[in-house]
Amino acid sequence: MDLTYTDEEKAFRADVRTWLQENLPRDLSEKVRLGKRLGKQDIELWHSLLNEKGWLAPNWPAEYGGAEWNAVQRQIYEEEACLAHAPRTLPFGLNMLAPVLMAFGSEEQRQYFLPRILNGEHWWCQGYSEPGAGSDLAALKTRAVRDGDDYVVNGQKTWTTLGQHADWIFCLVRTDPDVKKQEGISFLLIDMKSPGVTVRPIVLIDGEAEVNEVFFDNVRVPAKNLVGEENKGWTYAKYLLTHERTNIAGVGFSTAALETLKHVAQTVQSGGKPLAENPHFAARMAQVEIDLMAMATTNLRVVSAAAKGEAPGAESSMLKVKGTVIRQELTSLLRRAVGPDALPFQPDYLEGGDNAEMMGPEHAATSAPSYFNMRKLSIFGGSNEVQRSIITKAILGL
Amino acid sequence: MDFNLTEERRMLQDSLSRYLADKYDHDRRRKGVAAGRPFDPEVFAGLAELGVLGALFTEEQGGFGGAGFDLSVVFEELGRAGTIEPVLPAVLTGSLIAGKPDLVEAVIAGESIVALACSEAQARYDLDNVETTVADGKLNGTKVHVLNGAQASALVVTARIAAGEQGIALFLVPTDAAGVAIVNHVNNDGTSGATVSFTDVVITEDMQLAGGLAALETAVAQGTLALCAEALGAMETAKTLTIDYLKERKQFGIPIGKFQALQHRMADVLIEVEQARSAVINLAGHLEADRDTREKHVSATKNLIGRVGAHVVEEAVQMHGGIGMTDEYALSHFTRRITMIDHWFGDVDHHLARFIALSAA
Numbered sequence: 007m008d009l010t011y012t013d014e015e016k017a018f019r020a021d022v023r024t025w026l027q028e029n030l031p032r033d034l035s036e037k038v039r040l041g042k043r044l045g046k047q048d049i050e051l052w053h054s055l056l057n058e059k060g061w062l063a064p065n066w067p068a069e070y071g072g073a074e075w076n077a078v079q080r081q082i083y084e085e086e087a088c089l090a091h092a093p094r095t096l097p098f099g100l101n102m103l104a105p106v107l108m109a110f111g112s113e114e115q116r117q118y119f120l121p122r123i124l125n126g127e128h129w130w131c132q133g134y135s136e137p138g139a140g141s142d143l144a145a146l147k148t149r150a151v152r153d154g155d156d157y158v159v160n161g162q163k164t165w166t167t168l169g170q171h172a173d174w175i176f177c178l179v180r181t182d183p184d185v186k187k188q189e190g191i192s193f194l195l196i197d198m199k200s201p202g203v204t205v206r207p208i209v210l211i212d213g214e215a216e217v218n219e220v221f222f223d224n225v226r227v228p229a230k231n232l233v234g235e236e237n238k239g240w241t242y243a244k245y246l247l248t249h250e251r252t253n254i255a256g257v258g259f260s261t262a263a264l265e266t267l268k269h270v271a272q273t274v275q276s277g278g279k280p281l282a283e284n285p286h287f288a289a290r291m292a293q294v295e296i297d298l299m300a301m302a303t304t305n306l307r308v309v310s311a312a313a314k315g316e317a318p319g320a321e322s323s324m325l326k327v328k329g330t331v332i333r334q335e336l337t338s339l340l341r342r343a344v345g346p347d348a349l350p351f352q353p354d355y356l357e358g359g360d361n362a363e364m365m366g367p368e369h370a371a372t373s374a375p376s377y378f379n380m381r382k383l384s385i386f387g388g389s390n391e392v393q394r395s396i397i398t399k400a401i402l403g404l
Numbered sequence: 405m406d407f408n409l410t411e412e413r414r415m416l417q418d419s420l421s422r423y424l425a426d427k428y429d430h431d432r433r434r435k436g437v438a439a440g441r442p443f444d445p446e447v448f449a450g451l452a453e454l455g456v457l458g459a460l461f462t463e464e465q466g467g468f469g470g471a472g473f474d475l476s477v478v479f480e481e482l483g484r485a486g487t488i489e490p491v492l493p494a495v496l497t498g499s500l501i502a503g504k505p506d507l508v509e510a511v512i513a514g515e516s517i518v519a520l521a522c523s524e525a526q527a528r529y530d531l532d533n534v535e536t537t538v539a540d541g542k543l544n545g546t547k548v549h550v551l552n553g554a555q556a557s558a559l560v561v562t563a564r565i566a567a568g569e570q571g572i573a574l575f576l577v578p579t580d581a582a583g584v585a586i587v588n589h590v591n592n593d594g595t596s597g598a599t600v601s602f603t604d605v606v607i608t609e610d611m612q613l614a615g616g617l618a619a620l621e622t623a624v625a626q627g628t629l630a631l632c633a634e635a636l637g638a639m640e641t642a643k644t645l646t647i648d649y650l651k652e653r654k655q656f657g658i659p660i661g662k663f664q665a666l667q668h669r670m671a672d673v674l675i676e677v678e679q680a681r682s683a684v685i686n687l688a689g690h691l692e693a694d695r696d697t698r699e700k701h702v703s704a705t706k707n708l709i710g711r712v713g714a715h716v717v718e719e720a721v722q723m724h725g726g727i728g729m730t731d732e733y734a735l736s737h738f739t740r741r742i743t744m745i746d747h748w749f750g751d752v753d754h755h756l757a758r759f760i761a762l763s764a765a
Contacts, residue, residue, distance in 0.1 A: 142655035
C-alpha cells in the first residue's frame, strides 16, 4: 500500500498546473468560480485551447489525437482543472460517442467524425431518454425504418443536454419492434440540420433551459450513419454508459465546491463571528469534508484497479451514488451559508452579464439555483436507484 | 385535548380551499411571474373578500381571528395552492400597527399592504442587529429582503434610537415619503422582495409605533408560524403529486410505485410530513404563551420544518426523475417555495442553535 504519487505523477501534476495558470483565460475561470452559466462560445474557446495543447481527449489513443493518459493521470488532471476553475469539457462527443466509434464504428466513421469532435466542427448531443423510457431505457420507441439507402426516423428524445447548440445527435432507435426490447435497438448518428428535426427547450427548476426535447418527423438518415450492426445498439449503449461513468465521482468538482464553501463561510458573519466558527455549521462542513476525503480514495482505488484506458465496471455505480450525494450536500450547505441572500433570483448575474450587480456576498446569486440544478446529478446518467440495483445484482449477487 | 378545528375555522378552510382549487393553479402563477407581476390582484382581492386577511386579526382589531390556529389554517391552504399573493406581510405587521385602526381596516380589506422592513445586510437572521438609526428626527439606513416592499403603501421599519436591546424602536413610514428609495426584485420562488434605503427621512412623533424588539419578536413569531404552516401545505402538495406520479408512471412494465425501494421512501415522506404537521400545531398552540416558551416553539418548529422540507423536496424531485426538474410541472414551484422558506427568519442551523440557547436559559 502506498498513498504517495510517483515522481512522474508529481511532475505531471506540476505540468498541468503550470499550463492551466498560463493558458486558462481569467474571465472564463472567474465565471466558473462564481458558478455563472457558460455560453456556447465559452465552451468552444476552452475546447480549442485544450485541443491546441493536445489535452482535449485525455482517454483517446494518440493515433486519433488523444493524450493517451492513464487513469491516474486523468484523475490528476481533473483535480487540477477543477481547482483552477476550468470549464468542464463537453462529454458527449469526447467521452461518450468517441469510445463507441473506436470500438464499434467503421473506419470511415472514425476518420470523419473523430477529428471533427476535436476541432470543434461538430457539437454532439445524446439521444437516449424518451418520455416513456427513462430508467427503463430499453423501452425506447423512436422508430427507424430502412428505406433504400436511408433510415426514416420518427419519434422523440428528451432531456437532451445542450442540444440547442448541437450539430449532431447520436441516437438509440428501434429498428426491430418484434423482438425482445433490448434486441431491436440500433445506434444511429443524425445530423441535426436534417429536415424534420425540431428542438424545443425545456426550462428547468432553476430557470435555465439547459435540456431539450428533440422531435424527429420523417427524418431521412443515410444508412452509412448506422454504427456497428443493426439491432446491436443496446450493447454499444451499455458500453457508452460505462464510459460516461468514469469521472462520475466528481472528486474535483466537490473539492472545488468545498473550497468555495469554506471561503463563503469565512466571509459571511453569523452572530458577530464568521459562519465558519459557528459550531453547527463547522460540524456540517467537517462532516462532508471527511466523507469527501474517503471518497477521493475510494475513487482512486477504483481508478487504479481499472487497467489503462479501460472503463471500470459496477464499482463505478458506487462512485456515482456517493459522489452525487456529496456534491448535492455541498450545494445545500452553500445555500444555507449565504443565508437570506439566497432568496433573490438574479438571472442577469447568472447569465454572466459582467455589469450585472449582485445582491449579497459572492455566490449568493448562484447558491439556490445551483442547489436546485444539482438535484439532476442523482437522476441523470442512470438514476441513483438504477445504480443501487446494479450494485445489488452485479456486486452483491442478490 | 381536541385536535379538531372549530366550526368557524373549518368553514374558512373549506371555502378557501374551494376558492383556490377553482381559481388558482401552476399555470396561472407561472404566467404572472413570467409577465413580471408581483402578485395576481384578482386573486388577492378574492382572498380578501373570503375573509383571509380578516382571519389574521383579532376582533378587537376589526378582524375575526388572530389566534395561532387561525394563522395555521389559512396558511396551510395558501401553501397547498402555492399562492404568492401578499398575505404574509399582514401577519408580520398586523400586531405592530394595532394603534392605527384606519390602516388595519385597509389591510383587512386588501386595499393596503404594509410590509416589514427589519432585515439588514450584515444582520443575517438576527433581529436585534440593527444599524439603521433615527436621530434628530431623521431616519437613515438600508433594509434588505423586505417582503413586498415595493408593493406596500407603508413600511414598519426597525431603527435604533439608542444603544442596547431597549434602543430598537419601530416606525411606520409611507413608501412615498421623501428620502425613501425602493428597489424591487423577484425571489427564486416568485415572491417579491425589496431593498429599501432611507436617506434623512423626516420622522414625526405620530410615526413611531408602540413597542420595540419584544413586539417585533412577537410579530416575527406569528410570521414564522404562518411560514411553517405554508410550508406544511406545500409539502402536502409535493407529497400528493409524488404519490400520484408513483401510481401513474410506468417503467419496466409496472407503475414505479410498485418498487419497494420507492414505497419505503414514500412511507418515510409521509411520516415526516406528519411530524411537520405536529410541529405546526405545537407552535400554533403556544403562540400566546410566555415569551420563552413561545420562542422555544418558534425555533423547534422552524428547525423541524426546514429539515423535513428539504427531505420532502429532495425525495419528491428524485422520485419524479427528470419531470420533477422542469419549471412547467407544478412540483417546481413547491420545491422552490419550501426551500426558500428555510431562508426566512432563520434556517435550520440558526434555530437549532437558538433552541439550544433558549433551553439552557
